Amino acid sequence: MLPFENTDPTATLVGRVWRPEIGPCLITLRGDEVIDITSKSVPTMRDLLELDDPATYVRDAVGESLGSLTDLAHLSGEAVGDDVMHFLAPCDLQAVKACGVTFAESMVERVIEEQAAGDADRAEEIRAKVKDKIGDSLSGITPGSDQAMEVKKVLIAEGLWSQYLEVGIGPDAEVFSKAQPLSSVGFGASVGLHPVSNWNNPEPEIVIAVNSRGDIKGATLGNDVNLRDVEGRSALLLGKAKDNNASCAIGPFVRLFDDSYGMAQVETAELTLKVTGEDGFILNGHSSMTKISRHPADLAAQTCGRHHQYPDGFFLFLGTLFAPIQDRDNPGQGFTHKVGDVVSISEPHLGELRNTVRLSTECPEWTFGTAALMRNLAGRGLL
Template identity: 70%
Template sequence: MQSLNLDPNGLWLGRIERPGVGPCVVTLREGVVTDITSKAAPTVRDILEMDDAVSYLRNAPGKAVAPHDGQFAWLAPCDLQAVKACGVTFAGSMVERVIEEQAAGDPAKADAIRGRIGARIGDSLSNITPGSVEAEAVKQALIEEGLWSQYLEVGIGPDAEVFSKAQVLSSVGAGAEVGLHPISTWNNPEPEVVLAVTSKGIIKGATLGNDVNLRDVEGRSALLLSKAKDNNASCAIGPMIRLFDDSFTLDDVRSAELTLTVTGEDGFVLNGHSSMAQISRDPADLVRQTIGRHHQYPDGLMLFLGTLFAPTQDRDTKGGGFTHKLGDVVTIANPKLGSLTNTVRLSTECPEWTFGASHLMRNLAARGLL
């Protein structure tokens, strides 16, 4: 468990793939992976929907999975939940979205635009509450300056951006390859906290996520968001969901500091961070904007909260900024949520996603769990 860096005091819920068996629901007990899959709760969704998921996870019968037991693989810790994401929730990353749009997806133009408007916008928006009277005044000032953007609308306007990041069961877990669409030449990782939310809108816990971002594709047009965000292996979540209890609460999410390290085969190293304390919208408000009477999720959802991180460090050429190279190893970490590590490949080279909801149901039925 060393590579996942999971807090021994945490209450952990996750999934693994056991060869010859299939997806299994697991927890950690004294650092040992323990299979707790049962008829009572054959999926992670079933446990999260329980009124007292904490007590169930602590007391559920289980069997230790030995390290030599088929060399299991970590899966994303969600199964039947929808995977949603919030964008432009930090003023710093919002500025980069505006720059992407102004540059029309061309990284060579971005540096000049960043120097012209970056500080001006970022400084003026850092302490503004979205949807407030002050935010509206800034909006009007930016319109007069010719700098208004759809990204500023969702960044400081009343309504948050919420989009579908990945299909149910398509997310990859810790140790897996993450995919870039081959049409992209300007892209980056996005380190984020991901909330586990029930069908009733109750936040039961949190984990880490990499909302892989194609800056050139989305920069050409926001209408390409789906192509920029939802591709084979383009969503990584893990390593496990930490349930809220006395040792970990939503306030820990609100104050979480995430670190990011990208290590390339070329020797390049990028270090970054995202501070949840600087988020413009409270996580609970983002959940309320996503699920409610206006939109239901019968199996709950996983909600990416957005990121402060927007890389500007040059990798190859001055003013060219950062972009991934194949083979990059990306690690997102937080002391209370562990470490999520993945290797960058093309989406067309990552293992195809072939195990959908129908396959899961058939697998569980064949194992006598339904």
């Protein structure tokens, strides 16, 4: 899988790397060769996605060879510094947004989190009760439909209605800010857990790249790291549960839409998750986009429009089917991360995103923000 092997020669891939003594650069992949295509006309990912046809631009772009993809992947370790070339998250100036509760099966787990109020010991008991009442009644339901509203009435009568069900089957999607521009980490980097959390998990997701006009230009992989205990205590703690140092991983590349890849492939994507712990524990998970309750284009439209503009575009996490219920330590407590876990998220069209779990306080601090990027580009004569 990518980034180690380009299994699909038709793919138009674009990403970002850090080059020592230069800074962030826009790259594409040609075979196993990494090409720097940064230019004064297109110095950032934001500028690339604003083009009418970014895929054609990337295929035709003249650039500088940076060596092999295999070498770049090996260099992109979790503790690399500015003196080593390494992957960055492919987004730069874009807002990083995320949609929650977009799959019926994972929606049930959110209800359990809320009912358990962050207590993993109570989760199994509540899981059995909720599934007994709900069963498969949410499978295939269209959010906001008359059928959904009838289900809502039944659940309210059973005392099981939840704010998560409201955004899961109601008319309005949950869209929140996952990370600040330029704060996401890329392939190989450490991914962070806030140290207050004792119950947390990865969330393997498709991330779509959207420009300022609301046009979806491509897709990539993401890990929307989630603190189940923090969010479970109160939905008002969503920001604390989601947006922390190194808690958002994206990459390795954006696959641009072209004749060989588009929304049809996004909507049928099959994601594979593997977590390998230093304790020998292995978790295998899966998320199928065929089971999403809301169309990706609708999620993008609910994010950006006359009601809200994004002049630099945005990257949008689409949610996950994965429910972390496999027990790791004690029966009924489900899964939680341990420091040192290696998380691999892969999809045949998009490659592999791999990161190692650390505490956010132990991950490298985020210091390169928008002002630093502007000064860097200006110093290189790219603005």
